[in-house]
Amino acid sequence: MGRLDNKVAVITGAAGGMGKADALLFVQEGAKVVLTDLQAEKVKEVAKEIEAMGGEALALKHNVASEEDWARVAEEAIARFGKIDILVNNAGISSATPYMEQTVESFERVMKINLNSVFLGQKAVIPHMIENGGGSIVNISSIAGLTGGSGAGPYTASKGAVRMLTKATAVDFAKYHIRVNSVHPGFIETPMTKDMFKDERMTTWFQSMTPLPRLGKAEDIARGVLFLASDESSYITGVELPIDGGYFAK
């Protein structure tokens, strides 16, 4: 028995990093997955890997900032698997441009990809969840969505807004048995952070901020996402789950 038997999950940003780790774990636990990413070829490779494991996966090219793309993703997911039980809004970009060098355009780009994507994804999928009698949405925020940090203004703003959009959506749609929670990763080794972690001084600094004596892995996040996606958390909605090696324990 898998923890996601008979469930259909849509996961964005699934070409690598945390999205791919979520996809592999979900399939091991019995889910069928719709994997989306801007990187069409890479996300197809992940779907092939899953099919080779005996799982079922549909790979779609998708810009999460586009409402038209979201309508197509929801339609193709329903056409292939008949329903959507789980949505993981994982795709995102980082931004390390100093504040005074940011422009309205660079600020809005981060907002569109990290925040508008969550608004649009929820809007596209919730009607299907209502029809289906319920669902679980997991929005990937960050420790940067819980506290300020230097040099990442738009990123921090977008991830803080994802946290509060999660709570507002949880309240609005609880009556339909739709749960909405956010996950807040700490310092995790993925393609997004690999260049940063190549710098030994940076890695030493990140580790000094984290009580558990290692950086996080995509699989550490996937296990928390699985819990919130599954029926094991059926009375949990509107919460934020830091998966951060103890960063917020201090």
Ligand SMILES: NC(=O)c1ccc[n+]([C@@H]2O[C@H](COP(=O)([O-])OP(=O)(O)OC[C@H]3O[C@@H](n4cnc5c(N)ncnc54)[C@H](O)[C@@H]3O)[C@@H](O)[C@H]2O)c1
């Ligand atoms: N790595 C970390 O330390 C860390 C920490 C906290 C939060 N996060 C968040 O976790 C999530 C996953 O990050 P990751 O570290 O796995 O990064 P990643 O760069 O490995 O993966 C992100 C994926 O999103 C895709 N993507 C980017 N823009 C897109 C768009 N417009 N439409 C569709 N797909 C798009 C990328 O192609 C990529 O495959 C992100 O939301 C990120 O902000 C990461």
